[in-house]
Amino acid sequence: MRISARTQYALRAVTELAVAPPGPVPAEKIASAQNIPRRFLDNILLQLRRAGLIHSQRGPDGGYWLARPADQITLADVIAVVEGAPEHAEHGGYPGVARPLADVWSALREHEETLLTEITLAHIAAGTVSGGRPETRP
Known part of the structure; x- marks a missing residue:
């Protein structure tokens, strides 16, 4: 899976919102904090x-905030908004001994999707991701 710069920026921006104190966060602050x-x-x-993941308020006290709690927004949610629905290229049709490769690509895609739907912004904000998996802390 390739993650575009746009998607990486989106993930960094919403993570910044996840750790922000309650209230609107100005775009300039997000831009500065995440370069x-x-x-x-x-x-x-x-x-x-527009996708409903964040809210905004205009004016001198305006800015952005998450539309749902950080533990209810997954990395997959953000990626789907920026990248669109994942494309599932069909790898069928491999001839002969290469035929099992189609199953490998399918399993890899499933693992990616599972991982991205398990990790929330709250996990990222709390630093509770280890080895690419969300940790459970007592």
């Missing part, structure tokens, strides 16, 4: 707002 070009970030924030 994201402001104009690029504005387009990403608009896309996330």
Whole structure:
């Protein structure tokens, strides 16, 4: 799986919102904290707002905040908004001894999807991801 720069920026921006104190966070603060070009970030924030993952408020006290608690937004949610629904290329049709490769690609895709739906913004914000998996802390 390849993750575009746009998707990486989106994930960094929503993670910044996940750790922010309650209330709107100005786009400039997000851009500065995550070293994201402001104009690029504005387009990403608009896309996330239209998808219902974040809310916004205009004005001098305006900014952005998560539309749901961080433990209810997965990495898969954000990726789906920015990248669109994952494409499932069919790898069938491998001839002869290479035929099992189709099963390998299918299993790999399933593992990616499972992992991305298990990890929430709360896991990222709390630093509770180890070895690519969310940790459970007592």
